[in-house]
Structure formats: structure tokens, C-alpha cells
Amino acid sequence: MKRIVAALLLLYVSISSAQNSISGTVVDQNQEPLPFTNVLLLNAEDPRLITGAISDEMGRFILETTQNGTFFLRITSIGFSDYDSPIYELDGRTEIRIEEPIQLAEDVQQLDEVELVGRRNLYERQPDRTVVNVQSSSINAGGSALSVIETSPGMTVNRVNGVIGMLGKEGTAVYINGKRTRMSGGALVQLLDGLPASNIEKLELINNPPASFDAEGTAGVINIILKQDNLNQGWSGTVVANTGYGDDIKYGASADVFYSGKKLSFFTSISNNNDYNEQPTFIDRAYTLDGNRFREDLNSARDAFTGLTQLRLGGEYEFSEKTALGGEFKIRKNAWDLDAFSETVGTENGNRLFTEDLRSTEINDWTHVLTSIFLDQKIGENSTLGFEYDYLGYDNENDATYDEVRTENEVVSNRSFISEAETDVEFHVAKADFNTSLDESTTLGFGVKATISSFTNDVSVFDFSSGEPIMDETLSQIRNLDEDIWAAYVDLNFKLGEKTDVNAGLRYEYTDSNLSTVGEENDIVLNRGQFFPSLRVSHRLNENWNTSFSYGERITRPNFNTLSPAFFFFNSTTIVTGNPAIRPVTARSFSYSLGHKRKQLTFQFTDERSPNAWGTPSFSEDFSTTTLIPQPIEDRKLFSATLSFPVKLLPKLTSNHSISGLWQHEVPIYEGISLTRNNWYINVNSNFQYQLSSKLTADFSANYISPRILGLSGSDAAIGLNLGASYRFSDRWQLSFSFRDILDRNSFLQFDSDIPENDANLDWIYQSEGNIGSLSLRYNFGTGSKRKERGYGSEDEQKRVN
Secondary structure, eight states: OOHHHHHHHHHHHTTTSOOOOEEEEEEOOOOOOOOOEEEEEEEESSSOOEEEEEOOOOEEEEEEESOOOOEEEEEEOTTTTOEOOOOEEEEESSSOOSSEEEEEBBBSSSSSSOOOOOOOOEEEEEEEEEEGGGGGGGGGGGGGGHHHHTSSSEEETTTTTTTETTTTEEEEEEEETTTOOOOOOOHHHHHHHHSOOOEEEEEEESOOTTTTSSSSSSSSEEEEEOOOSSSSEEEEEEEEEEEEESSSSSEEEEEOOOEEHHHHHHHHEEEEEEEEOOOEEEEEEEEHHHHHHHEEEEEEEEEEEEEEEEEEEEEESSSSSSEEEEEEEEEEEEEEEEEEEEEEEETTEEEEEEEEEEEEEEEEEEEEEEEEEEEEEETTTTTTEEEEEEEEEEEEEEEEEEEEEEEETTTTEEEEEEEEEEEEEEEEEEEEEEEEEEEEEEEEEEEEEEHHHEEEEEEEEETTTTTTTTTTTTEEEEEEEEEEEEEEEEEEEEEEEEEEEEEEEEEEEEEEEEEEETTTTTTTTEEEEEEEEEEEEEEEEESSSSEEEEEEEEEEOOOOOHHSSOOEEEETTTTEETTTTTTOOOEEEEEEEEEEEEEEEEEEEEEEESSSEEEEEEEEEEOOEEEEEEOOOSSSEEEEEEEEEEEETTTEEEEEEEEEEEEEEEEEEEETEEEEEEEEEEEEEOOOOEEEOOOEEEEEEEEEEEEETTTTEEEEOOEEEEEEEEEEESSEEEEEEEEEOTTOSSSSEEEEEEEEEEEOOOOOEOOOOOOEEEEEEEEEOOOOEEEEOOTOOOOOHHOOOO
């Protein structure tokens, strides 16, 4: 690990030198920042493009080049006249900071024929988060929210259990437009895999969220911002059609219509995505019993279908410049169907003992309804008060059939059984937030929130081997969970001098939960209150160097799927199920960052309390069956060092890179024995973008992650290569192509578990689909003209109408 850190430090120093740079800020006539303006560096002798950049959301830009000579800046933006700067002379180590904001004058000409060529940077590094601008890479064409997350820096996805990791930590909370997604586990994977990337504007990866966010998510928060159109007054919209092929066909379409008036804004959005694919699974288990070596090899061919259909309606009405009322209604249908055939061969000391064929079908459908209403009130000139109420309802039908044929000692036996699981989940969420500016550099926010939820999971198993259904009482259960979470927070932002920014917050959450099983007397009751502090201090050392420190405490509560008794049989001896004994995981994280221009080196340490590991093998006394079940582990710690930097390879070829070295310490428990495991691994993510012309852009990305550990298990290395291209026919039509996982080496999820008892071993390989080619055609329409943003809206309010 020391060598990795030293290498990252050396690389950091080397890429931070021997470059020219020009930085500044672009504003309009009202001194308001102008985001996403095109900033071009041109040769002074002949107006040849050297390099370019896009200003960020605060209007800031940085241009870097290794070329020497005389140059000038040309800055362009829709609705504004072009700006040409004075001539600058660069000698190899010139650093020019334009102190006065560059002001663009409005262009009174019609804008209908103007096309915006520039695109946002794929990755934006902000003090407390990394922003992934999804539409800035053609590789995401035809993809899903899940595929975007999988290829983002520092992110990992376990498609089997729905666990999303960030910088080596598990337990990531997922938000959509600032609202927490209450789905989890496999249902969350279905949702994200069905959500088209074409509907997403950006991802916010926040590893230490402020106190205004729920404390849920020990790894951090992913906030998915859906595309919105709040810049145009009048009608506008987008229609997208996509298709693709991997193991099987994929297709989908979406339509979004927006209307923005002086007081009334509303939207409607409908989308449908369908994915037919294969998910082959291989499970090998072996153990020694009475001096004999037993082995079972399972090969499962799994044909799956994932579908998502969603309708969203919403709007906002401004009664005055100070008062706005709005709401949203959403209904979503997630479908996951499986047709699987598993072959198992059992041997004893290398001699065939039995064969087993299992035909299974599964339907796992989720229906989700959201109703939301909000009221925003501006108080005075510097304060806002917001109220919001959400109702969320989930209904899940999860039915499976199993037909087994087993041949042992030339005797053939048949068994048929079914499982029926129905899950109902309801949430009532109410919150109030107050934000005020105490002075030019100090803001204060505080609020309260109540979440009242109920969960019922009814599982019934029937054996049809005798021709009549006979209920299996050992596997049939009804489990109920009632959980209330009461929260309050305070969040303060202020400056210490001109160069130091501080964000300090404190959140308190009280949890009252009761998990009961019908027919059993001992309920699992949790009544617990806990404080969650957060702190971030950022300091600008000079114009080019900055540093920051952060500390935060967070929690990951077991999701409903983890607690539920629902299960899936891969064969008669290998079962996946939940564990009601799992407790919440809390984590403390320390982070330190050093930044130079757009380069950043970050160190992070996380210590988890009451951790657990998914899919821990548990063998029966005679080793005849293996249950994969979440299990508590004794200790988990993680240290990471991450270097992020851009590289300008050619005037039109840019790249962004993220390299992480991570050290793991875990102490799993098996049969009362503590087993200490240490491991280090690396995670590399690189993206390249080549602007072939003003209309044609090509993208290439690569990611690699070396072997990791998780409890008693370990995973294999994975590498992914992806290509994409995008062509704009006009400002309305755009065609994009992508080819993901070219090597077909990023679709394997492998666990290898070695159990000290009876020299037992379990290898599990799950393969999702690789080698996917996709086409996406987008059409933008609208008759609206550019309007000014309403001055009193906060960022969260901007996200509400989308």
C-alpha cells in the first residue's frame, strides 16, 4: 500500500508541472455567472484552435496547454455576443489568472439557428462531490442508469444482491432528483437497469453528504438528476428511441414534454425500456466428510427479461415572486422474468454420485406509486421555508416454480414445488426546511423530517410432488416490519477569512422499529437515537492549490429484502435467502484532499461498526445444503488513496483519469471463529473524448478493478473497454452509437469462499450481459424562447420540475 501511495504522489507531482494555464470567470451584464460557455484558446498568428473548455456552473474555467507562443481567448455562448481577449504570451510555465470577470453582452438577434457545439466535461470535481455529466459521453447511448454507475470512478455494482459500492465501501443510498429511492437490493437493480441513460442529465457522487441529507448510506449518496428544461419559456420536449443487441434484443423509447410560463410550469414524461438477456451462473461447492471428498458442480442457463414502464406528471405554480406550490405523480412498473435450467453433477472422491436437473421460472414484478406535494415560501430577501409531503407505495409479486429430476444410484425421482411471495411497502414522508443567509458569507439551514413505514412479506411454499399442494411450514412465513424514523438537522456554511470555507452540520435520527414473524413470540425491536455529525473545511492555498478536510458519520439500515424470508433455489442444495438478525451498520469516515487546478489527490479512512457481509455460505450439519445468507462480521476498515486528473493529449483529444489504491481489513466470523483478512487492490477509470468535427464526437473508456475481499469471500478482477460516437445532424436531431464491454470481461461477478471447517469451498460465478451494441436517436422540439431563471429558487427547487 505504501508503494501505491508513493506512486500516486509522484504521478500527482509530475502532472502538476510543465504546463501553461489561463483561468477566469464568465458573467453576464448583471454580473451573474454564465455556466457552460465555450472558452477557446486560439493561435494569435492564425486563428487555429489550440484547446478549449466549458465554464462550470459558477462560470469558472481553466485552460491548460503545453504549447508555447502567442494566443488569445474566444468566448461564445448562446444569446450573447462573442468575446475576444487580449493576446497572451505563454512560455511553458505561464499561469494567467484573469482577476476581473469577463462580461458577455447580450445578442439581440434571434436564436433559432444557433447551435451549441461545446459540451460539459464528463466529470466535474466539486468540494463535496463528483458530478458525472451523463450526456457528455456517447458511450452512455442506449445504456441504463446502472451501466453509467458501473463505469463511474470508484463505483462498483453487485448485480446479484443490489449492493452499490463507492470507493470500496458498501451501502450507497440512491436518490432521484433529491428524493431518496426506498427500493433496495434486487428491486433497486431492476429500477436502475431499466432507467434509460437518455433520461438522465447527471449523477452526483457524494461520499460525505451534508446534514440536510438522510444519514442513510455508509458509503455515501448517488443523486440521479433527470433531464429537465427550465430555461425555455413556452413548449419544448424530447423524443428518444433506442435499440441494441447483446445476447438478445433490447429496445425502448421515451417522450418528455415541458411547458414553462411566467407563473405556471408543468411536465409529463413517459418511458418504456425492454431488455432480453442471459445471466448464466456457475456454482461449485466442495467439502470433506468422514475422509471422503464431495463436490457439486452446477451450471445454470438463465434467460431473463427486464422491463420498466414509467409515467410522470408534475407541475409548479408561482402565486407570486415569493410563493410557489407544486407536486408530482409517478407510477412505475418494473418487470423481471426468468426462465432457468440448472444441471448439477455430484461426485464422491471423483466418482459420480448423482445428477440433478432443475427447471425454474420466476416472476418478480414491482409496482411503485409516488404522490408528492410541496410549498416554497420566500421570507424577506434572504430566507426560504419549504414544506413537502410524499407518499410512496410498493407492491411486489415474486412467484417461482421448480421442477426437479434427480438421478442417484440409477433411481430417478421427481419433485415439483412453488413459492409465492407478496410484499407490500408503504412510506409516508413529511419534512420542513428553513434556509437563510445571515450575511454575504454565512448561510444557515435547519429542518425536521418524519418517515413512517410499514412492510409485509408473505411467503408460501407448496410441494406438488404427490399431486396435491402441501404447504412447507418450515419455509412459509409472514413477516411484518413497522419502522418510524424521526429526524432533525442543522447545517451551517461560513467563511474563515477570504480563503477558508467551512460546512458544519449535525443530524439526529431516532428509529423505532418492530420486526415480527406471525406465529413466533420473540419480536426484534430496535429503539435507538443517534447523532450524525458532518464537517468539511476547504482552504485555498493560492490561485492554483487548494486543500480540504472532511469528517462524517452515517448509517446503513438493513433493507427489506435482507430481512425478508424470501428465497431462491439454484438447486435443491443451494439456497439464497435473507436474515432478520442483521443490524444497522454505522461508519465514521475521515477524508483529506489536495488539489492543483483540476487535479486532485484524496485520502480517506473509514471505520465501520456492526458490519455485515452479503452471501456468506452457511452449511448444514451434514453439509448436504448450503445457504447463502447475510451475516454479521466482527470488524471492517478501509483506507483509500485516489488521484484524479485530466490530460490534454491533442488539441481535440481530452481525457480524464481516476486511479485508486485501497486497503481492506475485515474480520468475518464462522462458527464462532474470528478470521482476520487483509487485502489491497486498485481501481482505475479512464475516459477519452475526441472532437472529430463540430458535429461528430468519439468516446472511449476503460476501467479495471483488481481482486477484492468481502467477508469470507473474494472476487476476481474485472476489466471493461467501451466505445461510443455521437453525430449531431442539427440542433434538433442527434444519433449516438455505443459498444460496451468490448472484451466481455466486465460482466463477471465471482465469489470464492474458503471455509476452514471440513475444508469446504464455494465458488460462485454470475455473468451479466457483455458485448452490447446500442443505437439511440434523439429529437428535440419546442417553440419557446430563452427566459431568465426565477431568482428565488434553490437548487433543490430547480430539480423538482423536470
